[in-house]
Amino acid sequence: MLQVETRTTLGALQLDVALDVAPGRCLALAGPSGAGKTSVLRTVAGLLRPEHGRVVCDGETWLDTDRRIDVPAEERRAGYVFQAYALFPHLTARANVAYALDHLPRRDRGKHADALLERFGVAHLCDERPRTLSGGERQRVALARALARRPRVLLLDEPLSALDTRTRASAARELGTVIAEAGAPTLLVTHDFTEAALLGHEVGVIDGGRVVQRGTAAELAATPASAFVADFTGAVVLTGTARPGPDGTTLVDLDGGGTLTSVERAEGLVAVSVYPWEIALAPAGKPDPGSARNHLAVEVLAVTAIGNRVRVGLAAPQPLTAELTAASARALELAPGARVTATFKAAATRLLVR
Amino acid sequence: MLQVETRTTLGALQLDVALDVAPGRCLALAGPSGAGKTSVLRTVAGLLRPEHGRVVCDGETWLDTDRRIDVPAEERRAGYVFQAYALFPHLTARANVAYALDHLPRRDRGKHADALLERFGVAHLCDERPRTLSGGERQRVALARALARRPRVLLLDEPLSALDTRTRASAARELGTVIAEAGAPTLLVTHDFTEAALLGHEVGVIDGGRVVQRGTAAELAATPASAFVADFTGAVVLTGTARPGPDGTTLVDLDGGGTLTSVERAEGLVAVSVYPWEIALAPAGKPDPGSARNHLAVEVLAVTAIGNRVRVGLAAPQPLTAELTAASARALELAPGARVTATFKAAATRLLVR
């Protein structure tokens, strides 16, 4: 069990985070650049001392500013994988791992290090220096190094961002297993929601130094607490002004034109979020008869086929994206410039007061 | 019309690329780190002189190593947006843009620069220095600067990679419009396939200095020319050994166990690619009766709900990913550790000789 509380000022940022992670669980901290993600990890590792804060790991107190406890980083046994891996440039892969093993007798270290590299399938690179390794190989060595001391807690800062898509997919799978096997509480930092969803049992969305929402990826996507979370989870967000509508519904006059109906209640400035796959398209003029209450005249900006699905960029006039099956896209003969009607249920919209 | 041919040695890399882009069209160069993407852009811009090469833009020859023509970079009028934007740190946003306008009389430059910044909605930041701008704002200033000289060709190097997801979505939409309006041939570099699909009319997958496949995003996803392209476009790739099977089919013995059937013909070492949404899951033991020929006993590693879809990470024992509707996932009560059967059609598999 890892418990973290930190309240401190970092330059312009007010960091105020409190969270806990159970052993073997992975909490993904997702948020934009400058949100304070790395700062949280640094606090846990003992590299950043907050004005007020507590860090307790397996009942052992690492930091307690009130009780003047601050265990130095080197005694905290936190396995930290840095944003760009921070492998020591003057040491070989083996030496990089062995560096973490100085509690072992000198002669055992090499053997032990090789074993770890073996486990991550880079044993053959043990004599290479970081400079000559590819991004993926570096990540593996960094993981081996971070796990060398059997850490009590695992801290991963954007472990995939330095990788290209080719290696990212496989690396992500491996990382999943590592986290599961490590059995320690894991904090993972990313600014990509899908990555967070893929690797974290739970996702904490952090913005401006605060955790704005925490839950499973599905929960966040289903009920985002704010326009930011919605946009972050990939939903389309439209802005407008809400006023009461017929029989308990709410009408939203969109900035730039157009009106929507929502079943949720709100008034004043709001953000309307709706998921691309909730939006259907129909030829302009004749919306398909049905329960859907919202019909927007839109222009097609871009059509992108991805596998058997198609993402359609629309101007409504606010930008908006619909996702259809390749089949229906063909049926509609969608092409940039085409004018169509975007249709979605009032129930599919979520209203978030701005 | 932009025509590029370049054949040269860059350190360990053998760059050998020939491509052409029509005015108003955008070719996205996608590929792993170190593939040579940036080098192609640098060749067009005149920042890198290949051993052998030709660059022709609107019939005007910028480079022809055979005819000893090499127009210096400053006379090529290429609008280049650099990987990290490369805004001049000591100049304000306005001055950064005005720097590109020295063909205008001094007094007009400021006005002109402001107009450009206005167009990208960052006019209010004209007196800020890059240091104090956010990633998204920097990108806009960089675009304004690159377009200031009415470039004959647009070169965009990872224009979105420096942005966090929050800004990335909207930035992508804007960028699309910019490319459309610019009306010049555009080369866009990225190492993210979705980004390439979203922004490029066509995608050229480049690896090891060569364009391994070129076509629309859909074409690449449907008929990848190599395991690399397949993996790159998001397909699952399994490795194994192919041997002739009954009635013209091919049997593939997967490395690590398991056998697949494919309708395509191949022998020897092959890579099998199949898309996550082609893979259905059934409770272990009783595969659903049906045309599907491939049944693999697999273990669930991770279950990730994204919107109304669920990504399921599987060990087969080779890692593989299935994508289901949230509904069917609930029906199957999927959870890490559960043992199920992965099912997909022989026709859904593509064989690629390794």
Add this chain to the structure above:
Amino acid sequence: GEDRGQSATSTRQDAASTERPTLTVSAATSLKRAFETYGERFGQAKARFSFAGSDELAAQIRQGLTPDVFASANTTLPDELNKAGLVEQPRTFAGNRLVLAVPKDADTPIERLDDLAKPGTTIAIGAETVPVGAYTRKVLDRLPRAQRAAILKNVRSEEPDVGGVVGKLTQGAVDAGFVYTTDVAAAGAGLREIRLPDALQPDVAYGVAVVKGAKEPEAARAFVEGLIAGAGQTALRDAGFLPPPAGG
């Protein structure tokens, strides 16, 4: 560099015909005050002085520099340069007295030469390659060998110029040092001089010569004459220099 010097000379003189010519003089540091006074009185030309260690100045001339006059704190350097054909026939123009200098407020009082032999006394002398050092050794050579040995044992530094010795004394780095009486006078309050027995006193002779290829030969010769008998000689006396030793 002679002919080049000559051509330069002619051009210089065209200029000189309009205004008062400038005479450049390289002189040993110890001559500073005397020469500056003389310079003001010297009518024929405007004198510019460069004061430095005699041997540095000699080195410059060896490298082809042509000041008009070279005044050295000894006679050997001018003679060597003359043999090398770089300067005209040298003349001795002044003498000086080598004295034993001690800091005024010294905790180990030294009253006479014998005190130098006391163990623990620290002494600074000139290196034997520089005039003051050579003279000092002359003095020591005239002492009984035991005493000479004892004194040499106490020598802690062989300075490459008189300024070095004076500096060590004024900073109390050493208890005593051999310098010229003129230096003690110049150093002012800080130092006290102890005269050496006349028997030991060496002939300290200053040599001067007109440099070959001088740009103002006649002014230079006039300057030298004035040194030997005239305003220069008086200025030297006022500064405490002696007349050139007989046969020096």
Add this chain to the structure above:
Amino acid sequence: MSAVATARTAARRTWFPAALTVALTVVLLFLLLPVVAIFADTGPGDLISSLGDPAAREALKLSALCSLTAIAIILVVGTPAAYLLATRRFTGRAAAITAIELPLVLPPAVAGIGLLASLGPNGILGGLAGDRLVLHTAGVVVALTFVAAPFHLRQAQAAFEALDPAWLDASRTLGASPARTFARIAIPAARGGLAAGLALAWGRALGEFGATLMFAGSFRGITQTAPLAIYERFGTEFDVALALGAVLVALSGALLLSVKLLGRAPG
């Protein structure tokens, strides 16, 4: 943990930062003490009289004039040279850099001889310079340039190497010639480092002694810079000499600090 144990671990944790602090303190004391001592040794009276002495004032003026000229030359010629060293890779580059460092190891007097032997009347290029350098103010400038240049060159090279090459590329693609790129981007962006380099070079030039004496002589008002004036007075007016030294140090110290603050401020 027992009190003793805590104490021990505490000690184990704090000795290194303590050691660092001690090291820095020692260094600062050792380097500052002599400077302080000079000021301590010079009564304000001496300071006044040292500045009252016209020769001294002339010397300071000359020092300022010559060092500034030297710095100007170093700036104009040295900066492009450093830019070349920083931005292009060519064979013999390491050798060139070493060549730039050599003047640092020359004993000043030997440097002076070297200058005489190369630019003196009988020097290798004697004919070229004739006798317009030696024993003339120009000679002082040459000597100062020779000893001070390496400081600026090394610093400037480092500063230019620290620039993001993408800035220079960007400038090209925006229609700027290499020259414009150098003047409008490289120099302003490297401002801080260049300033520091010039400050060091200027300081060194102000303190230069041996080479100047050898090559240019010590003619009051013409080639006698402050350090020479100081040296000339060691034998005779020791206190004045010291006071002059103090003045010189004060000036250059102020110089260094101001330039550093100036270099830091966003231009």
Add this chain to the structure above:
Amino acid sequence: MSAVATARTAARRTWFPAALTVALTVVLLFLLLPVVAIFADTGPGDLISSLGDPAAREALKLSALCSLTAIAIILVVGTPAAYLLATRRFTGRAAAITAIELPLVLPPAVAGIGLLASLGPNGILGGLAGDRLVLHTAGVVVALTFVAAPFHLRQAQAAFEALDPAWLDASRTLGASPARTFARIAIPAARGGLAAGLALAWGRALGEFGATLMFAGSFRGITQTAPLAIYERFGTEFDVALALGAVLVALSGALLLSVKLLGRAPG
């Protein structure tokens, strides 16, 4: 384009690279010529005889000994100090850096006086050092350390600042104390810069003259380093002096270059 036009544009395009090359060439010529001249002036005979002269050999030995000792001190005390300056931000840091640069601007002789006035018998700390420094070999070491330290300090600071702070953090999280981090990560990773700094400092120490003379005097075998021996011979054996200078330059040049190549090679 007309031939003329082409020619003109060609000129317009090539003048700047040309200018850069010219600048560098001028710089190299100017800085190398005096060094070359010294060698030209010294016949091989002189070189031999200069090394034959036992006093000269003693002087070179002493120079080697003292400069190496000084360098060792600078390395041991200066490197941690530079590390502190590079890795911690504290008030008065800019002032501290300036203080480190001050000795560079002191005329050597004045520096010597400063040392006398602080560590000499009548100096501020006179009692402390007693007379174990002045006129003793130890004094030479002190003088060399004083003039050479700034070179290493500045370079080392720059080198440490160039390190990726993440390496130091990583080392901590891997169980290494700050001390171990400094010894096992910071120093080896900054190897190149440190080597360069030491090389410069060593070179400067080898050439040091004025401060040594003032503070330690010049006594054969005890305080007479090579530059002093050279200076002493100007008057009488000028050629030998010059030859000695040449030897000194050759040694230090070789030193600088070798260290640079060594620093570059992956350790």
